[in-house]
Amino acid sequence: MANPLASLQPELWTASSNDALQIYVTENGAATSFKPNFTYPIFGDSETVFGYKDLVIFLCFDHCTFLPFLNVKYSEKLDDEDIVDPKSKLMEFLPDSTVFKDEGLWLEKTEEESQKFKIPGELVEGSEFTKEGEDYAVYKINLQSLEGEELHKRLQILVLLFIEAGSYIDSKDKLWDVHVLYKVTDRDTPSVAGFVTAYNYWKYPGCAKFDKGEEEVRMKISQFIILPNYQGLGLGGSLYNILYNHWRKEDRVVEIVIEDPNEQFDDLRDRCDLQTVHRELPGSLKISDITPEWYNKTRAQFKFEKRQFSRLLEMLLLHDGSNGKKNIRLFVKKRLYEKNKETLESLDQPTRLDKLQTAFESLEQDYRRILKPVKFKRSGDSVESSNKKQK
Structure with missing residues (x-):
């Protein structure tokens, strides 16, 4: 049964999920924080969470492995079986590897993963560049490998939080490509700076080419994200140019298009x-x-x-x-x-x-x-x- 106090002062028990959710990326003991642009894919169109006082949701990622850590704090909770559990809702969109509450365990697992970490993909030719004293490179992730699939599972929640009407791709579909932009100044522990998903749309090349087995595709960029802590450095333009030039050199790619871009992109x-x-x-x-x-x-x-x-x-x-x-x-x-x-x-x-x-x-x-x-x-x-x- 709902607490009658909540009906008298519902504003005390209602939190904006956009404000409550705090995202962190940690690197070398320091953390950069930022807010999501959207939370409605997780918490509904109203982007609110009801039933808690002083609700704070911490979602942290390691800069290299992107292993998630989730913690939910509040001062009071209504005794109502219909109250939505923020942890349960977020875990629907996070990988099973996500650590909840136990920060010590998360740090331990992050350290363990970092020591043997290797980017699960191949360096895109000609993609290495330097900006403001930092080195960057773009890698095409192997989604068919366990490591590549896991990395994508850790990254994909950013699509919901930063792209309006964003949704998860079917990473089992081999026509999807994922490219990740890394800061590689420290080659042993590179940092995720952004990523792009793109789909290889098959295009009929005509009878002659089809009979010869020649393939033609339209490369369609679906999702394009630069992490907020890396924005304002011109990295988006560099990443786009690298992928455009890479695909332009591929004979099978006949057109490079964008799926429903927003005004900024x-x-x-x-x-x-x-x-x-x-x-x-x-x-x-x-x-x-x-x-x-x-x-x-x-x-x-x-x-x-x-x-x-x-x-x-x-x-x-x-x-x-x-x-x-x-x-x-x-x-x-x-x-x-x-x-x-x-x-x-x-x-x-x-x-x-x-x-x-x-x-x-x-x-x-x-x-x-x-x-x-x-x-x-x-x-x-x-x-x-x-x-x-x-x-």
Whole structure:
């Protein structure tokens, strides 16, 4: 039976799960803490926990092994069988290896794992780089190994906590790839800095290639996370560029796409891709040179989807300005018209022109926002910008 005091003062027994949950990453005796962006996949849409006073949930990870430690504290709890147990709810999303309450045991297991730790995967060729005196590298994790599967189980709760509408992937599906960004300044105990999941979507290559056994895939980035304690260092752009360049070199990969990106990741990708296209295309792109044949051939070389490549060309034309404002405006409006042809043709001409102009002005404003922090250069792979922290 519910405690009658709770019905009189429910606010005293209700805690925001976003505030109650405190996430830590520990390294060499020090801990970095941060809050989750979301907890509704675990605690429900209201993101609250009822039935406790002074609720605090500690979720800690070792920087190297990412072994989780969970502790739940509160000053009082209602005597009600319907009260949700925070430990039980979180354990539904954490691996069995998670240590609960016993911090000494967690430290002991962390030390034991760290001494024999080896990254369960292969170094991505050309992925080693240095930022602000720290060394980093990207590894493709072997999900078919016990160690690789366990590492992914430990990492995946971050998807729920930091990606809106994020969900767990089926790691048993061999078409999933997981890449982890490590800080490797200390090669013996590398630190997890972020990770990416991507799916190999099979694409029919045509009769001739199919008969020869040639494979084609669309590589779709599904989840992209830089840990909060590593954000603001430009690591997201570096990680994206490394994977893009890696997949671009693979003959079987014909297109690199993103699944439902949020605005922050969209901006990051746009700025990275702008650098790539600007670096490789002629110094001054002429609208007259953008024929259907040139467009299809060049897009295939970059392995961008159509919408992304069109937007990149439009931003570069706007940035360069040498084609003239009117020509650029007409070039962009032509694409907008073709994209929305069915709807626009049902309108009278003045309304249609007004709609196109409004759409162009909105798009131009967004393009200039994206372009503003980018410092274009002709060599090097990094993006110099004041990007917001990505997801």
